[in-house]
Amino acid sequence: MSGFNNHVDNSVWGRAVLMAGAILTIGIVAFAALGLGVGSVKHDTYDDAKSVYYDAMDDPTVSEEELAHLHHEEIDAHLSYLTYWVAGLTILIISVIYAIFLGIGGFINSIQPQDDHGHDDGHDDHHDEHHGSASPIIFCIGVLLFLMGFPDFVEALRALMSQGGTFVFGDLVLSTIGLAIIMVGVANWWREDLPFIGHGEQIATSAPFEGEHIRKAGIWVFIMSEVMVFATFFSSYLRIRTEWCTKWAFDDGKCSVGATEGDIVLTASDYLRPDGAAGTGDFWTMLPGAVNTFALIISSYTIVLALKTAKAKDWEAPKGVLRFLLPDKKTAVRNYLIATLLLGSMFIVLKLVEWSHLVAEGFTVGTVQGSIFYVATGAHGLHVFVGLLIMLYLVFKADTVGYDEDNGQGIEYFGLYWHFVDLAWVVIFPAFYLY
Amino acid sequence: MGEHAATGLEKWLLDKTGKDIYFWNFQVLMFFTLFEVAAVFFTEIPGTSIAITRFMVWGILIVVGIIKGYGIAAYFMHLRGDPRIYTRTALFPVLFVLLMLWGIGLSNPEAITELPSWCTPDWDYATKR
Secondary structure (H helix, E strand, O other): OOOOEOOOOHHHHHHHHHHHHHHHHHHHHHHHHHHHHHHHHHHHHHHHHHHHHHHHHHOOOOOHHHHHHHHHHHHHHHHHHHHHHHHHHHHHHHHHHHHHHHHHHHHHHHOOOOOOOOOOOOOOOOOOOOOOOOHHHHHHHHHHHHHHHHHHHHHHHHHHOOOOOOOOOHHHHHHHHHHHHHHHHHHHHHHHHOOEOOOOOOEOOOOOOOOOEHHHHHHHHHHHHHHHHHHHHHHHHHHHHOOOOOHHHHHOOOOOOOOOHHHOOOOHHHHHOOOOOOOOOOHHHHHHHHHHHHHHHHHHHHHHHHHHHHHOOOOOOOOOOHHHHOOOHHHHHHHHHHHHHHHHHHHHHHHHHHHHHHHHOOOOOOOHHHHHHHHHHHHHHHHHHHHHHHHHHHHHHHHOOOOOOOOOHHHHHHHHHHHHHHHHHHHHHHHHHHO | OOOOOOOHHHHHHHHHHOOOHHHHHHHHHHHHHHHHHHHHHOOEOOOOOOEOOHHHHHHHHHHHHHHHHHHHHHHHOOOOOOOHHHHHHHHHHHHHHHHHHHHHHHOOOOHHHHOOHHHOOOOOHHHHO
C-alpha cells in the first residue's frame, strides 16, 4: 500500500481472532437451533409422512387420489426438513470458513514483530511513494496450487465423508499448501492495508487512465474480465436452450415434428415458477430466488450508504430508532458493512436451500439443463462468497482503524465489485429462474 | 460509486425531496424487481382477463433488466459521473458478447430459414460466384 500510514499496534489483530470466535459461536448456535433443533423435529414429521405413504401404497383400499395426496404431503415434509437442515448446515459451514479466514489472518499478523511505521522495510513512510506489494503474487501462487490439486482434494474429501472412493492422504497435500499460501498472502495484504489512511493513492501517469487511481482502473479491468466470464455462461445457456423442446417452445409448435409432451425438456424455471411445466412450482419455490434478488439490491444500497457515511465531512447521527444502530460515524460505517455481510450471507443460505429442493425434486447436475444452471448460478454464488470473505476484512478495518473521507475508497473499490455481482444477478435471475 | 457534486437530475431530486440519487435509485430498483417477479407470478394482468404471453414476459424481463442494469451501473457504480474511460472499459466486452450472440444465431438449426437476411452471412456466395 502507499505511504503516510497510521501507526497500528499489533494487539489490534487480536480483535480479529475475537471476531472469529464470535462468528463461530453464532454459526454453532444457528446450526444447533435450525439444523439440530427444528431440523430433527421436521425429520420426525418427514419419517411419519413417509411411513404413512408407504403403508398406504400397500393398502389396496386407498384410492389413487388419496395416495397422491399422501405422496404430496410426504414431499412437503421432506422439503420442509431440507429447508431447516440445509439452512443450519450452511450457516455453520460459512461461519467456520469466516472464522478460519479472519482468525488465521488475525493470528498470523498478531504474532508478527511490531512495525514502527506500518511497514517493516525501515523506510520513512511519510511520503507518497509506492512501496509495491508481494501479496497479490503470493495470493495468486496459492490459488494456482489450490486449483492444481483441487480434483484430488475433492476426491479425498468425498472418501473422508464416506461418499465413495479410497482416501489417500497425499491427495490433500497440494490444495492444502495452496490454501496455506493464500492465507499468508491475504494476511500480508491486510497488514499492508490496515494502517493506510488514504494519502498517497497511486495515480496512473499514462493513457488511457492518466490521472486516475490505479486501484480503481485495476478493479474496472478486472470487472471487464468478469463480464466475459458471465457472458460465456450466458451465451452457452442461450445456445443450448435454442435446441431444447421447452414447454413454451412446445406450446408454440416450435418442437420437432411428432414431439409429444413427454419430449419436453424441464428447465430450472419449470420447477420454480408457479405455472412451470414440472408442476412443482408455487409461491414458496419462487420465494428464495425472489428474496435473494431483493437482498442483493438492498446490500448494494447498504454498501453505498457505508461509503457515503465514510466520505461525509459533516455526518450527523439519525434521529429515532436508527440512532441506536448508527450512533456515530465509525459505528455507522461498520454497521452498514455488517448489514451488507448479513444480506450476502443470507443469499448463500437461501441459494443452497433452493438447490437442495431442486435436487430433491429431481433437477440434478446430471442433465444438460441442470449442469448449465448449477454451474452458472454456482459461479455467481462463488463470486458472492468471495465478496463476503473480503467484506469480513472491511468490517474488521471499520471496527478498528475506521474509514473516513480520506481512506473510504477501500469501500468504494470493493463496492464496484459488489455492484457487479448484483448486476450479474440482474441477468441470471430472469434468464434462469423466470424464463 | 464515487464522490461527485450533484448536478442535473441528482441536484433536482436532492433539492425537491431532501433525498439523494442513491436513495431514489434504490427505490426504482426495488420497484422494478417487484414488477419483474410479478410478471412471472401472474398468468393474467391482475384485474383483467388479458393473458401474460411468453413474448410479454420476454419484453418485461428485457426492459426491466436494462433499466435495473442502467440504475446499478450509472448510479451505484457511478459511471455517470466518472470519466468516460471507465464506461468504455465496462462496455468493451459487449463487443464479444454481441459476437457470441451472433454465433448463437448462426449455429441455431433454424438460422438458414428463420433468421432475417441482415444477420446471416451470404449463404449463396459460393454458388453465385
